[in-house]
Amino acid sequence: MAGGFLAISLLSYHTSKKAIHESIVTSQLPLTSDNIYSEIQKDLIRPILISSLMAGDTFVRDWVLGGERDGVAMQRYLKEIMQRHGAFTSFFVSDVTRRYYHAESVLKQVSADEPRDRWYFRVRDMKEAYEINMDPDLANKDAPTIFINYRVFDYGGRFIGATGIGLTADAVQKRIVDYQQRYQRRIHFADSKGRIVLSSRPELVGKPLAEIDGLATLAPRILSGEQGHYEYTAGSQLVQLNARHIPELKWHLLVEQDEDASLADIRRSLYLNIAIVALVAGFSIWLTALTIGRYQRRLEEMAVTDKLTGIANRQAFAPLIEQLLSELRRSPQAVSLLLIDIDHFKQINDTHGHQAGDDMLRTLAQRIAGSLRESDLIFRWGGEEFLVVLRDCAGENARHLADKIRMAVAATPLAINGTSLHATISVGVAERTEDEDIDHLIGRADQALYLAKRDGRNCSRAV
Structure with missing residues (x-):
């Protein structure tokens, strides 16, 4: 025995x-x-997005094209970026004057002969829109800093400088050590x-x-x-x-x-004995399920929300749809889009005021979101447009859902500032075909929305 x-x-x-x-x-x-x-996406993708918005900011480009006359205005702008987004540092380097602007002062003029300035000339000559690099921060006693260096162009596509924000390397390094302690x-x-x-x-x-x-x-x-x-x-x-x-x-x-x-x-x-082994196996299954649940919650927290409506905004679309496409490559399933537009929204703004228009956007966004499953995604796509991504949903079911939402909106007046307002929506529906890229799919949904508006509004059409 x-x-x-x-x-x-x-x-x-x-x-x-x-x-x-x-x-x-x-x-x-x-x-x-x-x-x-x-988790690292939350830590570093958001700074990339902020740097991208800085590079495309009309203030930055107009200020450079205007001759950089008011250096204090640029410093104030960089300081506001740091305070609003909690950045460790922010900067702009002009290719016209070679001045290195920081929130507190003009730090220096960059030079091709200065080894510490090689990063700028590397960024100027590279083809990519941005780079992530670790360098000492001159404005903070050479503290090791992770910089997002984004290229800036004028309205004619001419390179005019580099901008971005920085994170302390120590802070990110502590997160990595925390990951090790948490995941062993x-x-x-x-x-x-x-x-x-x-x-x-x-x-x-x-x-x-x-x-x-x-x-x-x-x-x-x-x-x-x-x-x-x-x-x-x-x-x-x-x-x-x-x-x-x-x-x-x-x-x-x-x-x-x-x-x-x-x-x-x-x-x-x-x-x-085997009973203990079974217990360990059961614990392992529970632990794996817990880890998967935590992973899904982390993905949900990545979304950048629209300030007015509280739903995801257009900037959140790219990382979330890339995650969805990755899942589809592993487990193919039907995906459909709804492109929703509020009918005669300009007339509502003109008649009842922009505050009423904002309240209507908020109310409709919540109504539409309340009609969706947890697995579906909703974005504020434009001024009065919403984009809905329906997972595991074929075109016929998507059309049915579109009409259900549309009829519910039309049947229920909106209480706006004590006034009962009636609103209708038009909906474009498109189901993704095999290997169809997202831009083409959105284009088809937009075409379907155009047909819905052409046919009198307050209806849905599919392409």
Whole structure:
């Protein structure tokens, strides 16, 4: 009996060892990578969006084209950006005067002969719209800072400078260390050249991947954008590694775990009975479900909301739709769009005032959102337009939902500032075809909306 129990225990151990290996490779590391990707998007994608808005701001371009006469106005603008968005620093460098403007002063004039200014001339000559780079911040006693350097062009497409905001490297580094403590896995971020820019092991920052023990032969594959699972040996430890490319940051996310350390508990539990093993398995399933739930909540929190209506705005569309397309590549399903426009909205504004128009937008946005499933997405698309993305919804069902929303809006007056106002909407419906790109799908929904308006409004049409 003892021999039989030992044989069963050993068999159970080896089976569990294989299962743990597969769980690390196929579940735990990918899920951790997804969670960290979601959180780092909140930390760094928003600063990229802010820098993009600065680069396209008409004030910045008009101020440069006007001769940069009022330097205080630019400093005030940069200070407002820092205060409004909680940025560590903000800047603008003019290509006309080569002045480096900061919220407090004009720091200097950049020069091609000054090594510290090479970043600016690199940004000026690059083809990409922006870069993320870690440099000392002259305005803050050379504190290591992660800068988003965005190129600025005038209305004719001529390069006129670089702008953006910065985050303290220490603050982001602390988040990475927090990730390691929370997920019990080592996390690294490497740039496109293979240099570690952030790591839960601070001593590795600045070191090339090729110089890290065990990674020399894997570095070229990782940097080529080959995502997925890798395995290497560091000293006597077998390390499992999950790598993924983050195109928004132009970085590579590496999440790794020592397999031997993961087996320590199962070794100590070698002689425990199958009931305990079942309990551990049940706990693992619960933990995995909890992790997936947390990941989905993180994605929901990424959305940038429209201040007036409280729903997602147009800037939130790109990252959310990219996530949806990624899911569709793994699990294809029907997707439909509703493009909704409030009929005669200008007349409502002219007759009842802009405040009434704003109240109507808020009320209709909430009504439309209340008619949708949790998995659907709604965006304020334009002045009086809303875009709805329906997951797992074919065109016929989307048309039915569009008419249901439309009739509900038409049948129920809106109480605006004590006045009962009637509103109607027109809806364009389009179902995505296989491999159709999003811009083309939106164009078809817009065409359908045009047909609805041409046919008298307060109706829906599909293309």
